[in-house]
Structures are given as C-alpha cells and as structure tokens.
Amino acid sequence: MPAxxxxxxxxxxxxxxxxxxxxxxxxxRVSLVTYVPDNVLRPLIEAIxxxxxxxxxxxxxxxxxxxxxxxxxxxxxxxILLMQTSGFxxxxxxxxSLSVPFQIPTLMIVSExxxxxxxxxxxxxxxxxxxxxxxxxxxxxxxxxRLDEAEFILDRSITQAVATQAPVCFILSPLLTGGKVFAx
Amino acid sequence: MxxxxxxxxxxxxxxxxxxFDLTQRMVALLRQDEAVIGGIGYTNFDLWAASGRPDGSRRxxxxxxxGSMGLAVPIALGVAIAQPTRRVIALEGDGSILMQLGALGxxxxxGQKNLAIVIMDNGAYxxxxxxxxxxxxxxxxxxxxxxxxxxQSAWAADEAAFEELIRLAITEDGPWLIxxxxxTGKPQDTTERDPARIRDQFMRGLGVRR
Numbered sequence: 001m002p003a004x005x006x007x008x009x010x011x012x013x014x015x016x017x018x019x020x021x022x023x024x025x026x027x028x029r030v031s032l033v034t035y036v037p038d039n040v041l042r043p044l045i046e047a048i049x050x051x052x053x054x055x056x057x058x059x060x061x062x063x064x065x066x067x068x069x070x071x072x073x074x075x076x077x078x079x080i081l082l083m084q085t086s087g088f089x090x091x092x093x094x095x096x097s098l099s100v101p102f103q104i105p106t107l108m109i110v111s112e113x114x115x116x117x118x119x120x121x122x123x124x125x126x127x128x129x130x131x132x133x134x135x136x137x138x139x140x141x142x143x144x145x146r147l148d149e150a151e152f153i154l155d156r157s158i159t160q161a162v163a164t165q166a167p168v169c170f171i172l173s174p175l176l177t178g179g180k181v182f183a184x
Numbered sequence: 185m186x187x188x189x190x191x192x193x194x195x196x197x198x199x200x201x202x203x204f205d206l207t208q209r210m211v212a213l214l215r216q217d218e219a220v221i222g223g224i225g226y227t228n229f230d231l232w233a234a235s236g237r238p239d240g241s242r243r244x245x246x247x248x249x250x251g252s253m254g255l256a257v258p259i260a261l262g263v264a265i266a267q268p269t270r271r272v273i274a275l276e277g278d279g280s281i282l283m284q285l286g287a288l289g290x291x292x293x294x295g296q297k298n299l300a301i302v303i304m305d306n307g308a309y310x311x312x313x314x315x316x317x318x319x320x321x322x323x324x325x326x327x328x329x330x331x332x333x334x335x336q337s338a339w340a341a342d343e344a345a346f347e348e349l350i351r352l353a354i355t356e357d358g359p360w361l362i363x364x365x366x367x368t369g370k371p372q373d374t375t376e377r378d379p380a381r382i383r384d385q386f387m388r389g390l391g392v393r394r
Contacts (some may be wrong), residue, residue, distance in 0.1 A: 059290050060289060063254075067252065071263040072266040075219075075262065077262075101379040103383060
C-alpha cells in the first residue's frame with residue numbers, strides 16, 4: 001500500500017470523466033453510440049471507438065441519432081447520443097413526437113457550451129433554451145459537475161430511464177470536463 | 185449492379201403508380217417477418233391499411249411514426265443494427281426524405297446490408313393540401329441517393345419492376361433504395377394513434393418482448 005493517498009491519487013484511481021462514462025455505458029450494456037462530434041467529447045468518442053464492445057458512428061444531424069437509438073432500443077439494443085448544446089437545440093420535435101410519447105428511454109449526453117467562459121454569443125444564447133426544453137417535456141436531466149459523482153449519476157439514471165421507459169439527458173458541465181477554452 | 189441497369193434513369197421515365205396498390209404488393213411479398221417502419225402522412229396510413237388481415241389481425245412487425253418527420257430511415261437503421269439477421273424496410277414519402285437527406289449518407293457509410301428504403305414520391309405535401317415538393321421541380325431522390333453513396337438505388341419502372349426490386353431487397357445484400365413515382369390517390373384508412381401500443385406491439389413483433 002503506497003503511503004501517498006492524496007486526493008489527486010484517488011482521482012487518478014477513479015479515472016477521468018470519459019473513462020468513467022465509457023465504463024458505465026459498458027456495464028449498462030449501452031453498446032450503440034451515435035454522435036455529432038464535439039471537441040470536449042473527443043476523448044470519450046476516441047475511447048469508445050477504441051473499444052470493440054461499442055458500435056459507434058457519426059450522424060449528419062442530431063435528430064437522426066435519436067431516431068437510430070430509438071430503433072435500436074425497439075430492436076433490443078441500448079444506445080446513446082452524444083452532442084453539444086447547440087445540437088440539443090435541434091431536438092425538441094423528435095423528443096416530443098418520438099421519445100416521450102412512444103415511451104422510449106432515449107439516453108443523451110450533452111457537452112455544455114454557452115457558460116463558464118463561453119466566447120461565442122450564439123452558443124451562449126442557445127444554451128439558455130436547453131433546460132427549459134427538458135423541463136417542459138418533463139425529461140429527467142442532470143448537470144454533472146463533479147468527478148466523484150459521475151459514476152453514481154450515470155449508472156443510477158440509466159437504470160431509471162430503462163425501468164421507467166423515459167429519456168434522460170446528462171449535461172456535462174465545464175466544471176467536469178474543463179470545457180472549451182477561449183483561444184485568443 | 186447489372187440487375188439495376190434496366191430501370192428508368194430518371195423519375196420522369198417511371199410509370200405513375202398508386203401508393204396503396206404498391207404497399208399491398210410489398211406487404212404481400214414479405215415472408216420472413218421483415219420489419220417495416222412507416223414514415224408519417226399518407227405513406228403511413230396506407231401501410232396501416234395494407235397490413236390488416238381478413239381475420240381482423242394485423243401485421244405486428246410494423247412501426248408507425250406519429251411525428252418526427254423524416255426519421256423513418258434512421259429508425260429503420262437502428263432496428264437493422266440491433267437485429268442484423270432481420271430485413272428492415274423504411275417506407276417514406278418524398279417530403280419526409282427531403283428533410284433528412286443526410287441519413288442517406290449515414291446508411292451508405294454504415295453499408296447496412298439488411299436495410300431497404302422505399303420512397304413513395306408524388307411530388308407533393310399531399311396531406312397539407314398538395315403543395316409541391318422539390319421532387320416535382322427537379323430533385324431526383326434516386327440520383328441523390330446514388331450521390332450519397334447508395335449505389336443500389338433505382339426507380340421502379342412499373343408494378344412488376346417494383347415487385348422485382350422488393351424481392352431483391354429482401355433477399356440480397358443492401359442497402360437498397362427503391363423510388364416509386366405515385367399518384368395523389370387518397371389513403372385507404374387512418375393509422376390508430378396510440379404510440380405506446382404501437383411501440384409495444386412492434387417490440388413483441390420483433391421478439392424483443394414476449
């Protein structure tokens with residue numbers, strides 16, 4: 001047993017946010033991953049592509065990804081859609097007309113832009129629409145800010161989504177991921 | 185793709201057929217519990233109408249959308265990925281596919297062998313009053329599909345050619361896209377609007393639930 005058990009070591013043992021996310025998805029048998037790329041999500045996307053457990057590919061538009069994982073769910077395979085905030089803003093129609101009324105546990109991970117140092121005014125404005133849309137459709141959502149809570153939130157909420165046949169959205173705060181830094 | 189060489193090169197050269205008649209022909213050719221995803225509008229209604237049986241039962245491997253316009257192809261792709269040994273058909277209108285052309289490239293990139301896309305193209309948003317779609321003024325869905333990477337895409341010259349293409353699509357490796365030039369005939373029935381029931385019956389039809 002090493003003498004040094006500092007907080008940094010504990011964090012290292014628990015893994016990074018993307019390692020934790022990948023491992024929870026595997027444990028929950030979420031094997032299909034569709035995404036529209038995002039710079040913050042890059043390490044997660046790369047980790048998923050590197051693991052043969054997953055079938056992962058990019059889609060041209062986010063709502064396409066919701067349709068694909070909905071079809072996969074009905075066919076017996078769990079899937080998830082990864083995107084950034086602006087991509088989520090394209091989804092209200094499909095969530096309101098497919099995921100919610102058909103009772104499909106659509107799993108979503110959103111890399112949060114528009115806050116905590118955003119440099120693009122479009123991102124900061126569209127980000128304001130995300131939680132009101134989720135709340136208005138009564139969709140469960142969690143803003144993930146802490147590494148030590150990540151596994152619990154992801155694991156429990158995926159279990160709940162499947163058990164209650166309801167969508168869930170995980171919003172990855174820059175407090176968790178570091179976010180996208182303003183390059184002058 | 186030599187077997188596609190004898191099909192019309194453009195939409196204008198294809199015979200104008202009837203949606204309900206073609207849907208009935210397609211359903212009659214399904215023998216292996218193929219999954220069918222019905223996009224919205226009259227395409228959906230005629231799939232419902234063509235899937236009732238004389239004894240009052242109904243084909244259970246059909247999924248009927250009730251919104252999410254343009255997503256028949258993505259939903260079908262998801263089913264096809266989850267159940268690679270089952271053939272899956274996306275049945276979609278021209279107005280709908282025009283909303284989600286990127287999905288054709290996604291299917292092509294995946295090279296999904298067990299997937300076929302059937303486009304019922306009447307050049308109109310018929311359910312909203314018959315306003316023209318872009319296919320009426322020059323956009324050719326089969327040409328767009330080919331340019332998106334779906335090499336096995338063809339216009340059905342007539343009813344016999346449609347049946348030949350469906351037979352190919354449910355027996356030989358895809359992905360396939362079959363374009364059908366259709367008239368503006370009214371649908372024969374209206375789909376029951378009960379999403380939870382539609383989804384549950386579809387999952388039982390696919391053997392995911394018992």
